[in-house]
Amino acid sequence: MDSDFFEIKIEEPGFIKEDLDEEQYEAVKKSDGKSLIIAGPGSGKTRVITYKIAYLLYSGISPENILLVTFTRAASKEMIKRVKNVTNINIDSMTAGTFHHVCNMILRKYAARIGYKNNFTILDYEDSKDLMKIARNEYKENFSDDRELPKESVVLKIISFASNSLKSLRESIMEVSPYLIEHENAIEDMWVKYNELKRDINAMDYDDILVNTAMLLSTNKDVLNNIASRYKYVLVDEFQDTNKIQLDIIEALSSVHKNLIAVGDDAQSIYSFRGARFENVQDFINDDKTKLFKIQTNYRSTPEIVELVNEMIPEKSVPKRLKSIRKEYMKPTIIETFDDMEQCDAVAQLIENKFDEGINADEIAVLYRSHSLSMTLQQKLDSKRISYRLLSGKRFIETAHIKDILAFLKIVQNPLDKISWMRILKLFPGVGTKTASNIFNKIFSGYQEGTALENIIEKVIPAKHKNIIKIIKNIYLIKNNNPYDIIKFVFDEFYAGYSGLNFKDSKSRNMDIERFMDIAANYKTLEAFLEEMTLSENIEIKNGEKDQKEDQVTLTTVHGAKGLEWKVVIIISVNPGDFPNGMALKEKKIEEEERLFYVAITRAKNELYILKQTTGAVNPYMRNSFLIYKKENDFIQRIDKNYVEILKLRYS
DNA sequence: CTCTATGAAGTTTTT
DNA sequence: CTTCATAGAG
Numbered sequence: 001m002d003s004d005f006f007e008i009k010i011e012e013p014g015f016i017k018e019d020l021d022e023e024q025y026e027a028v029k030k031s032d033g034k035s036l037i038i039a040g041p042g043s044g045k046t047r048v049i050t051y052k053i054a055y056l057l058y059s060g061i062s063p064e065n066i067l068l069v070t071f072t073r074a075a076s077k078e079m080i081k082r083v084k085n086v087t088n089i090n091i092d093s094m095t096a097g098t099f100h101h102v103c104n105m106i107l108r109k110y111a112a113r114i115g116y117k118n119n120f121t122i123l124d125y126e127d128s129k130d131l132m133k134i135a136r137n138e139y140k141e142n143f144s145d146d147r148e149l150p151k152e153s154v155v156l157k158i159i160s161f162a163s164n165s166l167k168s169l170r171e172s173i174m175e176v177s178p179y180l181i182e183h184e185n186a187i188e189d190m191w192v193k194y195n196e197l198k199r200d201i202n203a204m205d206y207d208d209i210l211v212n213t214a215m216l217l218s219t220n221k222d223v224l225n226n227i228a229s230r231y232k233y234v235l236v237d238e239f240q241d242t243n244k245i246q247l248d249i250i251e252a253l254s255s256v257h258k259n260l261i262a263v264g265d266d267a268q269s270i271y272s273f274r275g276a277r278f279e280n281v282q283d284f285i286n287d288d289k290t291k292l293f294k295i296q297t298n299y300r301s302t303p304e305i306v307e308l309v310n311e312m313i314p315e316k317s318v319p320k321r322l323k324s325i326r327k328e329y330m331k332p333t334i335i336e337t338f339d340d341m342e343q344c345d346a347v348a349q350l351i352e353n354k355f356d357e358g359i360n361a362d363e364i365a366v367l368y369r370s371h372s373l374s375m376t377l378q379q380k381l382d383s384k385r386i387s388y389r390l391l392s393g394k395r396f397i398e399t400a401h402i403k404d405i406l407a408f409l410k411i412v413q414n415p416l417d418k419i420s421w422m423r424i425l426k427l428f429p430g431v432g433t434k435t436a437s438n439i440f441n442k443i444f445s446g447y448q449e450g451t452a453l454e455n456i457i458e459k460v461i462p463a464k465h466k467n468i469i470k471i472i473k474n475i476y477l478i479k480n481n482n483p484y485d486i487i488k489f490v491f492d493e494f495y496a497g498y499s500g501l502n503f504k505d506s507k508s509r510n511m512d513i514e515r516f517m518d519i520a521a522n523y524k525t526l527e528a529f530l531e532e533m534t535l536s537e538n539i540e541i542k543n544g545e546k547d548q549k550e551d552q553v554t555l556t557t558v559h560g561a562k563g564l565e566w567k568v569v570i571i572i573s574v575n576p577g578d579f580p581n582g583m584a585l586k587e588k589k590i591e592e593e594e595r596l597f598y599v600a601i602t603r604a605k606n607e608l609y610i611l612k613q614t615t616g617a618v619n620p621y622m623r624n625s626f627l628i629y630k631k632e633n634d635f636i637q638r639i640d641k642n643y644v645e646i647l648k649l650r651y652s
Numbered sequence: 653c654t655c656t657a658t659g660a661a662g663t664t665t666t667t
Numbered sequence: 668c669t670t671c672a673t674a675g676a677g
Contacts, residue, residue, distance in 0.1 A: 072667085100667055125666080206667055273665060370664050375668085392665095432654045535667070559665050581664050596665080619663085 016051055020044075027293040028052050035291045036239070036284045037263045040322050041309070041602035042300025042565065045263055046075075049237060050082045052261065053094075056233055057087055063094035067231040067253060071238035073098055073536040075563060079237075095231070099246050100206065100535045102253075103213035107204075108527075110223055114216050119527075121203040121414040122534040125156075126398065128205045130419050132156050135193035139186060150180050150187060157273075159191045163207040164243040164275025201418045210245045217252045228256040238563070239264030239284075243275035267317040270559060270596050272589070281318070298322040300565055302329040305608050308643045309601055314594040332601070332608035333645045334636060339615045340573075344380035346649050347570055350609065351386055351553060354568055361387065363567040365554040367600050368392075369579035369593075373572065373618060374555050381553070391556035397533055401499065401509040402516055406533065408475060408490045409483055413526055415447050427498055428468050435462075452476075467494070483520040483529040491517070558600045569604035570611065576633035577617030585633055597635050610644075612636050 017025050024044055027037045028051045039045040049068075056066060070076040076096040083091055095102065104122070111118040123131065132152035140149065154177055162172035169188055173181050180187065198204065204212060217224045234254040236242065239262035242250070254260040262284060269278030284290050298306050306324035313320065335350075337343045347366060354364055368374050371392040381388050396402060404427060407420035418440055425436035442460035447453060454476040461469050471494050478485055491513055499506040499513075523529035554566065558579075573579055580593035601608060631637050 098667065209667085270665075271667095274667075372663075372668090395666095430654070434653060557665065583664055592665090 016055060020047070020051060021295075021297055023293070023295040023297065024048050024051070027295060028055050031261050031291060031293060032233075032259050033291060034258070034284070034287065034289050035261045035293065036281065037261065037293045037295065038281070038318055038320070039263055039265055039295045040298060040320055041265065041268065041599075042298045043295045043322075044297075044299055045237070045265075045295075046079060046082070048295065049235060049263060050079055050086060052235065053079070053083045053091070054087045057083075057089050057091070061232055063089070063091040065230060065232040066091075066094045067102070067234045068094065068096040069099055069102060069234070069236045069250065070096070071098065071241060071562070073101065075237060076101075098535070099242075099249065100209050101531075103209045103249065104531060104535060106213055106216065106227060107209065110216055110220070113220050113223065114212055115199070116204070116212070117202050117414075119202070119414045121201070121410055121417045121420070122209065122530075123198070123203050123205040123419065124398070124534060125206070126403070127203075127419045128156055129153060130422075131197050131203075132190065132194050135190045135197055138193055139190050150177075150183050152190075154180065155187055155190050158187060159194070160207050161273070161275055163211050164245055165277070166244045166248075197418075200416070202414055202416045203419070210249065214245050214248050214252070217249065224252055225256065228253050232257045233259045233261065236260070236262045237264070240266045240269035240278045240281050241271045241274075241276040242280055243271075243277060244280075245275070247280055267314050267320075267595060268562070268599050268602075270562070270592060270599055272592050278317070278595075285318070294318075294320065296320050296322055298324050299326075300605055301602065302326050302606060304329060304331045304643070305601070305604055308332050308608070308639070309598070311640055311643060312594075312598055312601060312638075314591060314598055316591060317595075329606055331643065331645050332604075332610065333647055334639070335609055335611045335647045335649060337611060337613055337649050339613050340376050340618045342649065343572060343611050343613060343618075344377045346611065347377060347572060348380050348384050348386065350570060351381075352384070359567060361551045361553045364570070365556065365561065365564070365566040365568070365603065366570045366572060367556060367558050367561050367603065368572050369558060369581050369596065370619075371557055373578055377555070377572065387552050388555050389552040391554060391560040396512070399509075399512065401495075401503070401513060405487055405490060405495065405513055405516060406530075409486055409526060409530060412475060412479075412486060413530055415453055416444065418444070424472075425468065428465060431465065431468075481526050483523055483526050484517060486526070487513070487517050487520050558596050561603050562599060565603050565605055567605045568607045568609075569600070570609045571600050572611045573618050574610050574612045574635055575617045576630065578619050580633060580635070582617070582619060590633065594635075610636065 016028060020028060024047065027048050031037060031052065037048060039048065053066060053068070057063065068076060068079065070079065076098070080091060080094070080096055083089075095105070107116070107120075108118050111120060129152055132155060136149060136152050136155070158169070158172050158176045158180070161167070161176050162169050165172070167175070169191070170181070170184060173184060173187065198208065217227075231253055234250055236250055241264070250260060264281060266278040266281040269276055285292060301309065301324060303324040303326060306322050310321055335346055337346050351364060355361070366374070366377065374392065378388070397406065404423065407423040410417050410420040411424065421440045421443065422433075422436045425431050425439055426433070439461055443453070443456070446456040446460055454473050457469055457473045457476070461472070471490070474493070475486055475489060478489060495513065496510060499509055503509050520529055523532070576585070579597070580590055584590065584593050
């Protein structure tokens with residue numbers, strides 16, 4: 001139904017009604033001011049937002065007066081495409097993207113107001129970890145603290161939670177890792193140091209993008225008014241996953257015209273570790289000014305699946321009961337296997353059976369709680385030559401070789417970017433942490449004095465490192481701001497050789513870089529390219545020349561499956577300790593695991609398979625844990641067996 | 653100072 | 668199966 005739906009072209013606003021059901025129509029037509037649309041899974045949420053935008057356009061609102069905030073870049077692109085399809089109106093002047101895209105856009109313009117230069121670098125998670133490591137070492141040197149200091153990743157997790165939820169450091173420690181409360185002072189010192197380091201090198205991490213935007217808007221009324229008066233309508237998708245600071249930002253951006261329309265499903269809130277609070281939904285409902293709309297018809301799944309879904313609606317969510325409009329098909333199936341190996345056999349077998357039935361690979365997905373649970377399955381599929389695409393795991397731009405190349409671009413954009421300088425310098429033989437740091441310090445002070453970099457390179461890098469001088473000097477001389485040229489130069493003159501010497505799989509890595517070059521060729525400016533690379537998810541890597549995207553089974557974490565759907569969904573390792581995750585159980589966060597399971601089962605259109613093992617958790621860390629035997633931690637035991645078929649598989 | 657070998661340890665979800 | 672820390676050789 002969904003696919004042909006968007007072929008319909010609206011000629012005038014009154015026509016909309018025939019394309020939407022009663023609930024959807026109400027939501028499109030009557031939402032304004034402060035509105036909340038609670039849209040259950042598969043209820044045509046995308047359709048409602050699409051038609052809402054179309055409706056606004058036909059009501060005379062100009063696209064540039066609309067702000068659309070989505071959870072992923074892909075979602076906003078998809079919606080823009082659909083609006084264009086439906087209306088034939090050019091909406092390029094509409095602002096659309098994730099919170100980070102929108103905030104980045106604002107910050108690039110007003111960076112000076114908060115003491116940044118507008119060519120600031122965006123640090124990804126690994127960069128942040130490197131920087132925090134420096135902060136941690138400095139703390140260690142300055143204080144004689146003989147206790148074991150918390151690891152930088154934990155400190156980052158705590159301060160990230162504090163930034164996103166606007167809670168105090170103490171509260172955040174208690175929430176994230178209570179046993180670290182004795183280190184409160186040390187963590188605070190590291191946080192301060194880390195923030196200083198970021199300022200020094202003109203860099204922001206993912207949290208700063210939000211925190212600094214909120215600060216900019218709250219301390220500069222003229223900026224706030226300037227931006228907020230532009231946006232007559234602010235639409236926010238996946239509202240249940242917004243955190244406190246994001247809520248503050250959208251409230252600020254809609255503060256002039258006061259049209260804030262939020263769409264979401266509190267039962268699908270799965271990002272509490274990032275400070276997301278599904279209570280945002282509840283708070284909205286409790287506000288008398290809010291208009292509330294519920295859409296509960298489910299267009300996606302069969303009645304059998306919807307029945308199970310209704311059983312598994314997380315307790316602490318807004319009460320709702322979904323209705324399926326589809327024909328009956330088959331009950332969800334629980335498959336019990338002995339261990340991980342047998343599970344993989346069963347999944348491979350199942351996928352092959354579906355192929356035989358004529359189902360396309362891109363209509364099949366395997367979902368799991370954590371990436372590591374997919375490792376043995378990947379091997380199995382490789383050996384069976386079943387081709388798959390991975391949505392979980394390391395992102396393309398997080399692989400070492402792509403990060404190396406990116407570092408060269410980043411020092412062109414922001415010559416103060418210490419993290420990238422260190423990374424680049426250490427690639428050259430004979431340069432370790434110490435030498436790299438010495439060189440960077442000289443570059444830093446030289447640049448601060450205002451000298452052009454191409455003129456100081458020779459003075460600050462020891463003459464014996466001829467190659468470094470040549471490469472660096474040249475990338476600063478290219479200076480035409482074209483990312484393709486810089487990558488090509490770095491690759492041809494240096495990295496191809498480096499790759500051959502240092503990577504066993506240099507061939508495939510070089511192919512990645514060539515692909516990266518192709519992507520870069522589509523961007524006119526370095527800034528635009530770097531923004532897209534650091535803020536957008538999932539840059540797809542094509543395997544060589546053959547683009548087999550159409551014929552691939554999808555493997556992803558449940559988080560990665562958010563907003564997606566497939567005819568056949570296979571959820572693996574639903575064992576206490578695996579899914580629900582052991583860490584989450586230890587931290588007593590079972591409710592979020594329930595919501596995750598809810599998200600997982602609602603991805604299926606026709607067929608749903610849930611796999612478990614008699615040996616218990618696959619995750620070795622959870623083996624023999626008492627958690628395994630607790631009924632309330634076992635999702636399968638919770639399921640009323642009337643709603644499912646049970647299949648016990650035994651292989652010899 | 654850099655680089656390599658060795659052993660140890662820690663495993664969630666991501667813009 | 669990784670990454671991470673450390674020791675010792677170059």
